[in-house]
Amino acid sequence: MKIGGKTKIVGIFGYPLAHSLSPHLHNAAFVELGLDFVYLPFWVESKNLDLAARAIKSLNMVGVNVTIPHKKEIIPYLDEATPEARMMGAVNTVSNRKGRLIGHNTDGQGFIDSLKEEGKFDPRGKRVMLLGAGGAARAISSVLIREGIASLIIVNRTQRRGEELAHHLKRIFKNMCPIDLVEFSKRNFYGGVREINLFVNATSVGMHAEDDLLINLDLFPPGTFVYDVVYNRRTELLEAAEERDLPCLGGLGMLIHQAVFSFEIWTHRKAPLQKMREAAEKELGMGKRGT
Ligand SMILES: NC(=O)c1ccc[n+]([C@@H]2O[C@H](COP(=O)([O-])OP(=O)(O)OC[C@H]3O[C@@H](n4cnc5c(N)ncnc54)[C@H](OP(=O)(O)O)[C@@H]3O)[C@@H](O)[C@H]2O)c1
Incomplete structure (x- = not known):
């Protein structure tokens, strides 16, 4: 991955983040598609969430994922939220559309896709x-x-x-x-x-x-x-x-599917799902299909 003056920045706001798989999934996908993007972890405490949300605009970031403990708390700092995010009262993905921050939620659809596609339920x-x-x-x-x-x-x-x-x-x-x-x-x-x-x-x-x-x-x-x-x-x-x-299933499929939706919101490109799965499994030290 080469970072230059035109590299677009996405990332994740939360804490703790040390074990987050999201940087691995997204950066592997950017490399796979040759996109000039980078995904970075941002350790953001609750008291700094408003500053961090404003930084998405001021630093001209493409967007961020939002994780524990900010999924509900980020909402007041956004300009709008999709019907899906409003329905859930929680946001896990923010996109910066020409200076307007839009809140999305891809967790729910990630869960359903995983349940239906992998779980056949x-x-x-x-x-x-x-x-x-x-x-x-x-x-x-x-x-x-x-x-x-x-x-x-x-x-x-x-x-x-x-x-x-x-x-x-x-x-x-x-x-x-x-x-x-x-x-x-x-x-x-x-x-x-x-x-x-x-x-x-x-x-x-x-x-x-x-x-x-x-x-x-x-x-x-x-x-x-x-x-x-x-x-x-x-x-x-x-x-x-x-x-x-x-019959049972662990949450890795949900994680990968929610990441696929976030990736597509930011890049408008079809996400390389298999590459993202491999990156997650590698990071978890699993063989093929570990959940
Ligand atoms: N697979 C995926 O894609 C995916 C996506 C999102 C989250 N997750 C995972 O889902 C889990 C929850 O995440 P979240 O974002 O919902 O976190 P959260 O908003 O902090 O909620 C945590 C939930 O866990 C409960 N809890 C924590 N410790 C408990 C204990 N010792 N006994 C009983 N209940 C306990 C909490 O109950 P209280 O209300 O009583 O505290 C609350 O219901 C995490 O493991 C996270 O990694 C997975």
Whole structure:
């Protein structure tokens, strides 16, 4: 990769960022297509988010990804947001269109594409349990309802955050889908768990080997699809699903698909998906197809 006076800059705002795969995915894609772009990590703390957002304009950057903890907090600093990002109340991609900052969200579509293409699972008409109420959970729950799921159970460690997400979804989608909020302490006793078709872990639990398994998979009906958004390692949740012969998928596919959409927003070019997957797998030290 050669950096010169015309190189266009994109990057990622968040913290911590040390383990982010996004620079590897995007820079591999720029090299593959011979584009004069570079993707850089920017360690941005919450107190500096307004300055960082203004820098996208003042430094004439093409755009940025936004990650923990800024996906919701960035919204007031943008000029507009796409209907998708408004629906989710979260932004993971910003594009700079002639000095106007547009907020997008590619996480949700990344999840759906991964679920359908790799998981061969169509969520339409299915009963879903979602663990988490952060940025990933917001994106995933919104697209699942839009895809026509039959019902949604939300469980989150902090009840207030779970309530906020349930309230947001009910406001946006009205009566499109029944939504139940179940207290975290009751998650393994709630009868509805015995009727789900899809379980999604949208928390960060599983990123570390010592993390607890938060759900009793013996409650799930046979054939329940288990999706874990965590992508940095093979989680205990996925291992527990495999032990019970449940179909399952880790979050690497979602990461790659959301990156593909961001890349295409910035460059207006078709992203080299396979190259991005190889870059991610190499960085994670996986052989081919590690999730
Ligand atoms: N595969 C992908 O493309 C992709 C995309 C986005 C995110 N992710 C992954 O998704 C995960 C969540 O990201 P995010 O952006 O949603 O983060 P976030 O906004 O900070 O939300 C974190 C969520 O995890 C829950 N949580 C954290 N520690 C927990 C614990 N010990 N026990 C129970 N719940 C716990 C939080 O519950 P509280 O509300 O109680 O704190 C919250 O629901 C991360 O692992 C991230 O890497 C993957």
